[in-house]
Structures are given as structure tokens and as C-alpha cells.
Amino acid sequence: MNEELTGDAAAAAARHARYGRLPERIRFEEMTQGVEAGPSDGMRASHDPNGAWKHYSCLALDLGL
Template sequence: MTDEQHAEPDADEAAEVQRHRRFGALPERIRPEDMVETRPAIGHDPDREAYDPDGFAVRYGL
């Protein structure tokens, strides 16, 4: 065997150690509740939600 043939197993072992360090463990589990973001489709608009009884009567002729 030559020196080059002896160098290959060390390189393979180093690559295996590096692969194990990178892919050896699974990432933390993420709960389904944490994968969903809930927010209103339309932001809060105080003018839209304000009730004006006179405006209602004028608009609908009551």
C-alpha cells in the first residue's frame, strides 16, 4: 500500500464525523399551533365602526 491509500480512510472518517455533526440529530419539533399566525384581515378602523344615528336616518330615509 502506498501513502495515498492510507490517507483515504482518514479523509473518509473526517467526512463522516463532519456529516454526523451536521446531520446527526433532528431539529427540535415545532408544534402545529406555532406554525400558524393569526391576525385580522382588515385592521381596526374606528371611523368605520362608529355609529351615527343621524347618518343612518339620512342614508336610509327613516
């Protein structure tokens, strides 16, 4: 019985040594990155009615219902 307690205590000590404290706090400024946006070339934002079916997803259509 005493062996189990020392084993549990050793495991608890090892666990506490590894996970005992939280990592350092990261500031919001370090998590974000500013990127300058360029003018749009129009091709990416334009709507193509003939190619719109490529981006349409419907489970009933996929299953043939």
C-alpha cells in the same frame, strides 16, 4: 489507501456532527397565526367587467394564435 479511509472517516465525522440529528420539532400552534378579519369595503371583492381582461391569461392569445 489508509489515508483515504481516515480522510473519509474525518469527513463522515464532520458531516455527522453538522447534520447528525434532525432539528427540533415545531408545534402546529407555532406555525399558524390568527388575524382578525375586518369587514370588506366592497372594492376588492367587486367584479369589474371592463377590467377583467387585465387578469386573463391565455398562451394562445399571448402568442397571437
